[in-house]
Amino acid sequence: FFELHNAYPNPFNPITRLSYQLHEDAFVKITIFDVKGRTVNNLIANKQLAGFKSVLWNATDNFGQPVSAGVYLYRIEAGNFSQTKKMLLMK
Numbered sequence: 617f618f619e620l621h622n623a624y625p626n627p628f629n630p631i632t633r634l635s636y637q638l639h640e641d642a643f644v645k646i647t648i649f650d651v652k653g654r655t656v657n658n659l660i661a662n663k664q665l666a667g668f669k670s671v672l673w674n675a676t677d678n679f680g681q682p683v684s685a686g687v688y689l690y691r692i693e694a695g696n697f698s699q700t701k702k703m704l705l706m707k
Contacts (some may be wrong), residue, residue, distance in 0.1 A: 618697040627704040634690055635670040642704040653667040675705050
């Protein structure tokens with residue numbers, strides 16, 4: 617059983633926190649997408665121990681470049697669990 621919490625703050629500028637709960641050890645991927653489904657940033661891709669976790673996203677892409685204002689999707693994949701939520705970057 618895993619949980620993905622709402623981004624906070626949301627809307628945000630320039631940083632938001634993505635929090636999640638792992639009830640067992642798992643390989644975790646957290647990916648940011650634009651509204652067209654293109655990967656913007658691969659925030660996390662590693663094995664993690666159970667517990668409450670959070671990661672900051674500073675509105676940059678995989679190359680460290682700032683992204684445009686707008687709606688973004690963030691998805692967690694942990695074991696067989698997958699969930700996607702929305703967040704809004706305002707500039």
